[in-house]
Amino acid sequence: MSWNPISQGPGAAAVQSRNEIPFPFLEKLDSQTSIHDLAVHWWGQYQSVNSVPFESDFLKGAALPSDLNSMFTWVNVQDENPLNFSIENHPQLSNFSTYAGGPIRNHPHLLNVSSIVGEYLFCKNTGKPSYLEIEQKIGDRHRKYRRLLVPVKNSQGVVNKLIYAVRLLSEPLDASSN
Amino acid sequence: MTLLLTDYRPVEVVRGTQGVDMQVRSAYTLDAFHGLEFGTDLQVMFDYWREKSGAGPLPQGENFNPNRDLPEHVAGRMSWIDASAADPMNFSVFNHIPSPVTQYGVALSGKRLNQIMSLGIHITACAGEYFVCQHSKLPFYHEIEQVVGGIQRHYTRLMLPVLDSDGQVTKIYYSCRPKRETRKVSIGQAGSS
Numbered sequence: 294m295s296w297n298p299i300s301q302g303p304g305a306a307a308v309q310s311r312n313e314i315p316f317p318f319l320e321k322l323d324s325q326t327s328i329h330d331l332a333v334h335w336w337g338q339y340q341s342v343n344s345v346p347f348e349s350d351f352l353k354g355a356a357l358p359s360d361l362n363s364m365f366t367w368v369n370v371q372d373e374n375p376l377n378f379s380i381e382n383h384p385q386l387s388n389f390s391t392y393a394g395g396p397i398r399n400h401p402h403l404l405n406v407s408s409i410v411g412e413y414l415f416c417k418n419t420g421k422p423s424y425l426e427i428e429q430k431i432g433d434r435h436r437k438y439r440r441l442l443v444p445v446k447n448s449q450g451v452v453n454k455l456i457y458a459v460r461l462l463s464e465p466l467d468a469s470s471n
Numbered sequence: 472m473t474l475l476l477t478d479y480r481p482v483e484v485v486r487g488t489q490g491v492d493m494q495v496r497s498a499y500t501l502d503a504f505h506g507l508e509f510g511t512d513l514q515v516m517f518d519y520w521r522e523k524s525g526a527g528p529l530p531q532g533e534n535f536n537p538n539r540d541l542p543e544h545v546a547g548r549m550s551w552i553d554a555s556a557a558d559p560m561n562f563s564v565f566n567h568i569p570s571p572v573t574q575y576g577v578a579l580s581g582k583r584l585n586q587i588m589s590l591g592i593h594i595t596a597c598a599g600e601y602f603v604c605q606h607s608k609l610p611f612y613h614e615i616e617q618v619v620g621g622i623q624r625h626y627t628r629l630m631l632p633v634l635d636s637d638g639q640v641t642k643i644y645y646s647c648r649p650k651r652e653t654r655k656v657s658i659g660q661a662g663s664s
Binding site for chain 1: 480481482483484485486487488489490557558559560585588592595596597598599600602603
């Protein structure tokens with residue numbers, strides 16, 4: 294593990310905004326996307342048990358269209374220590390980062406680690422979904438996307454996985470490659 | 472005479488909103504810290520931490536005793552995080568300084584982060600920052616401007632990790648320097664001076 298400020302180096306200042314969007318806007322902003330499908334599915338499951346859905350019910354093959362399963366990413370948050378959280382089926386949104394998923398301890402970027410660990414912990418502890426619009430500028434690179442993060446729990450009733458869908462809102466820019 | 476002005480720009484800026492809460496958290500390099508906090512109590516705290524580190528990267532907890540070694544006006548404003556739990560939401564805050572807003576002051580002492588989740592985006596950010604400070608074993612200097620729960624705060628904060636006898640960071644000391652008075656605000660008032 295070697296975490297250093299992502300922006301080390303000349304001219305590589307990093308700026309990001311992570312803004313929560315009220316859920317009523319989801320229907321309009323992300324209709325007909327995997328974010329919408331995930332939201333509808335999670336809320337349906339939530340209402341049927343009046344609680345965070347069980348993973349065993351949520352991830353049943355019949356519960357989600359097979360092509361949707363491949364569109365979701367999930368974070369295994371079973372371990373107490375976020376170093377051992379693991380991001381699976383990480384989306385390749387862009388060439389923005391070399392990170393391809395796996396344990397948080399292998400994540401190369403301090404800026405992202407600080408933000409996502411806090412957000413994963415909040416979602417895990419509160420059982421509340423999170424719908425964010427995220428814009429990042431790191432040096433010459435830029436990306437903007439929306440992310441829905443929803444929790445599911447294991448048979449002991451403990452939130453053990455966070456499932457998320459993302460939608461890229463802007464083509465990633467990398468002026469240095471032009 | 473030449474006036475040399477140094478532009479201390481943050482290296483990382485994270486802006487966030489959640490409902491009517493908002494915050495901007497800007498991280499600066501230690502070079503910037505030395506320029507921006509020259510002569511302040513945060514500088515005294517950092518120098519003490521550096522001195523107690525000796526030849527190593529971090530001080531050992533048994534050598535790091537601000538209450539014994541530092542002036543009361545510096546040590547008295549130093550809080551610390553018990554970071555011995557694996558889950559950062561179980562980290563606890565101690566010696567939280569008083570605040571003009573009662574529930575944001577000493578009442579937070581002894582509380583775990585998961586007991587003050589009502590602070591929303593502030594706790595989300597703190598959990599991530601404490602975690603990164605703990606595992607990177609690096610000091611961090613931030614400027615934080617926020618309106619959370621109707622309370623407006625603007626301050627700089629220095630976080631310093633300290634080792635336990637097993638070589639793990641289980642304590643993080645921090646201190647804040649207010650840049651403006653903490654106050655209650657109503658919606659629409661936050662941007663006004």
